[in-house]
Amino acid sequence: MxxxxxxxxxxxxxxxxxxxxxxxxxxxxxxxxxxxxxxxxxxxxxxxxxxxxxxxxxxxxxxxxxxxxxxxxxxxxxxxxxxEYSNMPFLxxxxxxxxxxxxxxxxxxxxxxxxxxxxxxxxxxxxxxxxxxxxxxxxxxxxxxxxxxxxxxxxxxxxxxxxxxxxxxxxxxxxxxxxxxxxxxxxxxxxxxxxxxxxxxxxxxxxxxxxxxxxxxxxxxxxxxxxxxxxxxxxxxxxxxxxxxxxxxxxxxxVEKARLSRKRNRHASVPDPANDAAKEDIDAVLDDIERNGKLxxxxxxxxxxxxxxxxxxxxxxxxxxxxxxxxxxxxxxxxxxxxxxxxxxxxxxxxxxxxxxxxxxxxxxxxxxxxxxISGSEDTPLKMYYTNRAGIPKAIDITGKEGKVKLTDNSNFFSLGPSGSGKSFHMNSVCRQLYEQNTDIIMVDTGNSYEGLCSYVGGKYISYTEEKPITMNPFKITQEEDNIEKREFLKNLIILIWKGSDGTVSKAESKIIRMVISQYYASYFGGNKSVSEKLRDYRKSLRETVTDYDEELSEEEIEKLVEEERENITATHEVVEELNFNSFYEFAMKRIPCIVKEKKVKFDIEDFSFVMDDFYKGGVFERTLNDDMDKSLFDEKFIVFEIDAIKENPILFPIVTLIIMDLFIQKMRLKKNRKALIIEEAWKAIASDLMADYIKYLCAPVKVAS
Incomplete structure (x- = not known):
């Protein structure tokens, strides 16, 4: 050729x-x-x-x-x-x-x-x-x-x-x-x-x-x-x-082993340091082949x-x-x-x-x-773009569980760095990309770090001022939302207002408040159903409910709660016409003395009434728990709570954070798409025992049945 x-x-x-x-x-x-x-x-x-x-x-x-x-x-x-980016949003x-x-x-x-x-x-x-x-x-x-x-x-x-x-x-x-x-x-x-x-x-x-x-x-x-x-x-x-x-x-x-053997023999035939070394090397190779099956x-x-x-x-x-x-x-x-x-x-x-x-x-x-x-983009439906060592975008799955390769079933993470290191800048990019990929986002902001992004995506920016305080009506729920988890949240809210974030409550006081809340909703949702129908529906809802760390209630626990609900239904004579804090307060002030008298337990009703008055009609914080925040908030995809003005307020800060917690849980339980809770300056949030326990609950690993 x-x-x-x-x-x-x-x-x-x-x-x-x-x-x-x-x-x-x-x-x-x-x-x-x-x-x-x-x-x-x-x-x-x-x-x-x-x-x-x-x-x-x-x-x-x-x-x-x-x-x-x-x-x-x-x-x-x-x-x-x-x-290709022609069909993408502006940013x-x-x-x-x-x-x-x-x-x-x-x-x-x-x-x-x-x-x-x-x-x-x-x-x-x-x-x-x-x-x-x-x-x-x-x-x-x-x-x-x-x-x-x-x-x-x-x-x-x-x-x-x-x-x-x-x-x-x-x-x-x-x-x-x-x-x-x-x-x-x-x-x-x-x-x-x-x-x-x-x-x-x-x-x-x-x-x-x-x-x-x-x-x-x-x-x-x-x-x-x-x-x-x-x-x-x-x-x-x-x-x-x-x-x-x-x-x-x-x-x-x-053939090759025979050739090596002949070569070894030639080296062995002439005594010489170099030939001796060559012979030893060939012997070592042939021995390795025979002993370890190498080729x-x-x-x-x-x-x-x-x-x-x-x-x-x-x-x-x-x-x-x-x-x-x-x-x-x-x-x-x-x-x-x-x-x-x-x-x-x-x-x-x-x-x-x-x-x-x-x-x-x-x-x-x-x-x-x-x-x-060379590291490339991951095969994942959730594409979060960062730049690799070559300086070009690389798509990764920050949750670690949505990609083709599953790394974890727990997608929580935190961003740690000194002031000015770019934490908020980074999270703005993360939140924008999450939002563009159909994620419901709730943010707890301090310092207006996300106001611009919220305005860009057309989200809901909620901040506290004396003229326009943060208001909400956590008592206003549908019958589908009336479950043990929601009632526990309201119980914790009432105890928080009454005792404060550092206060302690006895088991009897906690149980009385839980009974009042149950009777409150039993009265409102009573309608024309018989007691047996109400209990049947309640038992069904309990079987579909999970508690902290996604553990199902046992049948024994369910029946115990059903018996408590029977007492609540039969004991309720007050008619609740509207769901808000005012109606709950009025209902509680009538029911608690009855329960105390019937069960023969101690409950400081005067102290309870004195503290709760601030949130009742004419009180300093009357609007806080009686005005609807926004009827469409549950369906809003991007919500920012700016809490800088109340982060030092010992009364409002715990209440607002508790409301935020409840909103995210309801989205997490009822909405099917991806949800994200981002807490800016999280060290301030975890300073509250209530918020710290909540974050610990959200970060808990999912238990898989064996």
Whole structure:
């Protein structure tokens, strides 16, 4: 084949057969190409992950067996970031417009399995051998998938594009063209591109480390951090594209072991320190093979570096980085065209056996395979965009539970930092993105940090002033909302007003208030139903109710509560016509003396009445619990409570926070979409025992039945 037509007969065809697309090279060797994703997260520093991936690839070599070549290609190519934003809201458009066109490195990884043809004679079709090839391809795909590696076969069109892009060395997104091809001893020119093929090994020199691990250690601020041996390839200065070609050839084990044994005998025949050392090394390798079931393989690794700027600078950087792992590149790689040709997909066997293949063990060869993946956007319906280390947007699932990969079932988080560090700025971005993805948001704000965002999304901004105080009517509920959880909330509210956030209440006082609340709603929702109908409905609601930490009520607890409700219904003679604090206060002042007299317990009714008067008709805080806040608040998607003006008020602050808590719980229980409660300056909120317990309740992990 003349040098002028070196690519004319590189391949002879592509065929869809037996469930795979098979690529045939000019020698008659056939290959199947997979696109895979490396499993070790870049910068994760997870040593175990490097070993795990290396073990998987070692097993892959063993699975393929003799007569196969495993070719792995990792392609690092500079791309321009693009994101379609024309149908997005204004701020999202501005966000992506800022990043569009920014340069970043994309990594594509391909795994190519090639069946070797007989070394002598013409190629003859062997039906049994060909069927065995496809069986191993199927096993390999299942094995990789079973070990958490994303893998898919390339079809005919994808293989053609892969080959064309390789020959033109154009892996950038979009269209590509073929151009003039010129080769010298040191580089290759394709149009305006300059390429250089760098061989990582020279069999004529000892340029590899004596021992190898699947990772290398880097010192960062005095700590050892694990990274891939060639982890620097994603950040080579001046390089437009780098292809790391790794080829592992699995020869006949019987032949290779016999060859090693003869070599050992030759060294043993001439007493000499160097020969003695060589003999010991060969004995150690043969012993390792027999004891641990390892395979002898041939390894070839080369880099193809493309640059339109300063190719020498890029190659010098690569050489200096490899030297840190005691790998010294071949200085006699004058066969640029040959190295480029043998790195073509499915052409691994084109490598020269004399000086481009290195004999080693399968586990050592697997250490040279690239193992890292460049972090990209997560596969998740909730896309929260942050910028990655390359400075381009990356979508992640901050809840950790909505994405394809489930990390947790508890999506709470907090943002911690000193004043001025950007906590509120960050949360503004988080809240905007959550809102745009159909999330109900309730915010507790101090300092007007979210007023602008609230105005932008058209939300409800609620702040306290003397002219327009925060008002609410927590007593006004529907019959569907009348459950044990709601009644407990109202009980806590009454106790909070009466005793304050630091006060204590006896069990008898707590039970009396709970009984009054139950009787209050039993009177209002009484209607024409019989006692048995009311109790039946109440029992049903209890069975559908969950308490703190999502624990269901036991049948014994349900029946006890039903008996209490029977007493409430039969004891109620007062007719409640309107639900608010005023009507509750009037009802309580009539019922509490009756309960105290009937049950013969102590209750300071004068103290209770004196404190509650402030919230009753004509009181200082009359409007606080009697005016409807907003009838549409439950359906409002973005609500901000600005509590800066009352955060030091010992009476109003606990009440308002309790109301906020109740609103969020009702949304959480009754609405089906995603909900978020954001508490600004949370240290002030947790200073209240009531709010601290509530946050602890919200953050409690969900208990899963065994």
């Amino acid at each position: 003349s040098k002028k037509n070196v690519f004319d007969r590189l391949y002879i065809g592509i065929e869809d057969i037996m469930g795979s697309t098979v690529l045939y090279n000019s020698k008659g060797e056939y290959s199947v190409i997979f696109e895979i994703e490396n499993v070790v997260e870049q910068y994760s520093a997870d040593i175990n992950a490097y070993y795990a991936f290396s073990d998987v690839m070692t097993s892959v070599i063993r699975l393929l067996g003799e007569g196969y070549a495993l070719q792995k290609q990792d392609i690092f190519c500079k791309q321009k970031y693009e994101h 999202s458009q501005a966000y992506f417009r800022f990043f569009n066109g920014r340069e970043y490195t994309e990594l594509k990884t391909y795994l190519i399995v090639t069946q070797e043809k007989p070394k002598k004679g013409f190629f003859n079709y062997d039906k049994k051998k060909f069927k065995d090839f496809h069986l191993k391809i199927a096993k390999l795909k299942d094995f990789l998938s079973g070990n958490g590696i994303k893998v898919r076969k390339l079809n005919e069109e994808e293989i053609k594009e892969y080959i064309y892009r390789y020959i033109s060395f154009s892996f950038e997104k979009g269209k590509f063209t073929f151009n003039n091809f010129s080769v010298s001893d040191n580089d290759i020119k394709i149009g305006g591109k300059h390429l250089r093929c760098i061989s990582l090994m020279d069999v004529g020199e000892s340029n590899l480390p004596n021992t190898i691990k699947p990772y290398r250690e880097e010192k960062i601020k005095g700590n050892d951090i694990a990274s891939d041996i060639l982890g620097f390839l994603s950040a080579v200065p001046g390089a437009d594209c780098i292809l790391y070609n790794q080829a592992i050839f699995i020869p006949s084990q019987r 002898l393989v041939y390894l070839h690794c080369n880099l193809i570096v493309s640059s339109s700027k300063d190719l020498d600078n890029s190659c010098n950087y690569i050489e200096s980085q490899l030297d840190k792992s005691s790998i010294r590149i071949s200085k006699s790689a004058y066969n640029q065209l040959e190295l480029f040709q043998c790195a073509a997909p499915g052409c691994a066997y084109y490598t020269n056996e004399e000086y481009d293949r290195f004999l080693t063990l399968n586990d050592a060869a697997a250490c040279f395979l690239y193992k890292e993946k």
